[in-house]
Amino acid sequence: MQIVVVLGLGRWLAQGNQPFAQPLWxxxxxxxxxxxxxxxxxxxxxxxxxxxxVGWAQLRGEEDAAQDLAVAGLHRHMRHPLYTAALLLLWGRVDHELALATAIWASLYLAVGSHFEERRLLARYGEAYSRYRAITPRFFPSLF
Incomplete structure (x- = not known):
C-alpha cells in the first residue's frame, strides 16, 4: 500500500517536469x-x-497466527514477489528526474525492509523458512 502513496506523491510533485528523451524501445x-x-x-x-x-486484523488486535508460510505459486520462484512487483512498477515509471530519484530511494527502502522482514519470518517460521530461504531467490527468479 505504501508504494501507491510513494508513486502518487511522486507524480503529484513531478507535475511540470520535463520527461527524459527516450527511444521508443x-x-x-x-x-x-x-x-x-x-x-x-x-x-x-x-x-x-x-x-x-492491509492491517485491519492488527487494528482489531488479532494475531496473524493462521497465515502459513507461503511457498507455493509465485513464492516457489521468489521469496518476495510483492517487492518485485513494486520494483517493476517503480522502475517502469522512470521518465523524469524525480521519478528516477523516487525509484532509487524506494528501491533502497524495499531492500532494507526485506532484510527486516526476513528476520521476522525467520523468527516466526524457524527452520522451515531457513530451508526455503536457502533455495529460493529473494526478488528475481533464478534462470538456472
Whole structure:
C-alpha cells in the first residue's frame, strides 16, 4: 500500500517536469515493466489473507497466527514477489528526474525492509523458512 502513496506523491510533485528523451524501445520496455509489475502484484496478493495484509486484523488486535508460510505459486520462484512487483512498477515509471530519484530511494527502502522482514519470518517460521530461504531467490527468479 505504501508504494501507491510513494508513486502518487511522486507524480503529484513531478507535475511540470520535463520527461527524459527516450527511444521508443525504452518507453515500450518501461510500460512492459509496469504491466508485469501490476500482473505480478495481483497474482502475489492471492497468497495472503487480506485483513492481516492491509492491517485491519492488527487494528482489531488479532494475531496473524493462521497465515502459513507461503511457498507455493509465485513464492516457489521468489521469496518476495510483492517487492518485485513494486520494483517493476517503480522502475517502469522512470521518465523524469524525480521519478528516477523516487525509484532509487524506494528501491533502497524495499531492500532494507526485506532484510527486516526476513528476520521476522525467520523468527516466526524457524527452520522451515531457513530451508526455503536457502533455495529460493529473494526478488528475481533464478534462470538456472
Amino acid at each position: 525504452l518507453t515500450s520496455l518501461r510500460w512492459g515493466m509496469v504491466a508485469c509489475g501490476l500482473v505480478l502484484g495481483l497474482f502475489a496478493l492471492r497468497a495472503y489473507r487480506l485483513g492481516p495484509f
